Amino acid sequence: MRVMDKELKGIFEKGLFKGEMKFDELMSEHTSLRIGGPAEVLVFPEDPVSLRNVLRAAKKENIPVAMLGGGTNLLVSDKGIEGVVISLKAFRGIEFTRESNDREAVLYVAAGVPLAVLLSFAQKNGCAGIEALAGIPGYFGGAVFMNAGSFGTEIKDVLVSVAVMDMNGKISILEKDKLNFSYRSSNISDGLIILSANILLKRDNPDDISRRMKDFLNKKRNTQPLGEPSAGCVFKNPEGDAAGRLIDAAGCKGMKNGDVEVSAAHANYFINKGNATCRDFIALMETVKAKVKEHSGVALEPEIKIIGKGI
Numbered sequence: 001m002r003v004m005d006k007e008l009k010g011i012f013e014k015g016l017f018k019g020e021m022k023f024d025e026l027m028s029e030h031t032s033l034r035i036g037g038p039a040e041v042l043v044f045p046e047d048p049v050s051l052r053n054v055l056r057a058a059k060k061e062n063i064p065v066a067m068l069g070g071g072t073n074l075l076v077s078d079k080g081i082e083g084v085v086i087s088l089k090a091f092r093g094i095e096f097t098r099e100s101n102d103r104e105a106v107l108y109v110a111a112g113v114p115l116a117v118l119l120s121f122a123q124k125n126g127c128a129g130i131e132a133l134a135g136i137p138g139y140f141g142g143a144v145f146m147n148a149g150s151f152g153t154e155i156k157d158v159l160v161s162v163a164v165m166d167m168n169g170k171i172s173i174l175e176k177d178k179l180n181f182s183y184r185s186s187n188i189s190d191g192l193i194i195l196s197a198n199i200l201l202k203r204d205n206p207d208d209i210s211r212r213m214k215d216f217l218n219k220k221r222n223t224q225p226l227g228e229p230s231a232g233c234v235f236k237n238p239e240g241d242a243a244g245r246l247i248d249a250a251g252c253k254g255m256k257n258g259d260v261e262v263s264a265a266h267a268n269y270f271i272n273k274g275n276a277t278c279r280d281f282i283a284l285m286e287t288v289k290a291k292v293k294e295h296s297g298v299a300l301e302p303e304i305k306i307i308g309k310g311i
């Protein structure tokens with residue numbers, strides 16, 4: 001750890017890395033669940049060259065690297081995360097590309113753009129196709145990695161290509177047909193960092209887009225506890241069924257372990273009621289999983305990403 005401090009600080013001092021850097025930063029400050037111990041180093045590179053230099057320093061010293069988006073789908077260990085955690089929140093920008101015309105728009109979107117900002121940009125500029133994603137928190141890069149989706153629309157439906165950087169700092173453009181997106185996943189591996197992606201949207205009337213967005217958001221608000229600390233759906237929906245329905249049917253709604261509670265509003269959301277720990281969260285996941293298996297025979301798979309020391 002101290003070697004890493006020296007190496008990364010050295011990069012900072014030499015001016016090879018532009019951006020903020022924090023040591024022993026609590027991940028509970030950076031996750032929507034408000035759970036997670038300290039990341040040894042958390043960096044916020046401001047441009048691809050800075051990112052590349054951080055990656056090279058980490059590689060040289062054999063330091064593990066983890067990616068953080070908006071932290072809205074993450075459960076982080078109480079013991080924290082070893083190595084360097086990278087946030088691309090400084091990678092902002094949405095632009096119309098030259099392929100755009102009066103029927104379609106191809107937008108370049110940087111990884112650190114909050115999904116809500118993208119939706120608002122698309123609505124104001126009369127670009128339709130992602131209204132159903134209204135209310136999904138986090139950044140665009142995280143949404144691409146997770147193939148986030150809602151009400152039948154997934155990020156993959158609008159993707160054209162994704163720009164990624166590997167751990168050596170090499171940038172490649174991956175066309176959509178090479179990406180094998182499936183439900184809440186893609187074959188973009190943990191060794192690749194999403195820098196940006198191009199998406200294809202249809203031109204439409206901004207008022208109509210706005211109306212559809214509001215309808216989707218209201219539907220989401222009426223069925224999901226959006227105002228409480230959670231990481232969204234804990235388990236993936238099994239083929240042809242809903243994890244929330246199965247959890248409810250197994251009698252787990254409202255079940256508690258420490259300060260973690262299975263939401264009464266939507267059983268696939270686990271809420272941090274105050275001082276929840278990762279340990280309590282995982283224990284509750286295990287209990288719920290076992291009860292669902294016993295009740296319906298279905299083995300639930302986690303949708304949330306669980307990372308950090310001892311996981």
Ligand SMILES: Cc1cc2nc3c(=O)[nH]c(=O)nc-3n(C[C@H](O)[C@H](O)[C@H](O)COP(=O)(O)OP(=O)(O)OC[C@H]3O[C@@H](n4cnc5c(N)ncnc54)[C@H](O)[C@@H]3O)c2cc1C
Pocket residue numbers: 032066067068069070071072073074088111135136137138139140141142143144145146147148149150192193194195225226230231232233305
């Ligand atoms: C209230 C609430 C409602 C939600 N509703 C939905 C919903 O309707 N549909 C849905 O799909 N999800 C939903 N989610 C889950 C979550 O918001 C999405 O999965 C979101 O897209 C995750 O984005 P993020 O930036 O927060 O990623 P994070 O949680 O920070 O990271 C998720 C994964 O992506 C990786 N990652 C992040 N950025 C990058 C990058 N630039 N390059 C490579 N890897 C990266 C991380 O390492 C991690 O493995 C909800 C969450 C909450 C809290």
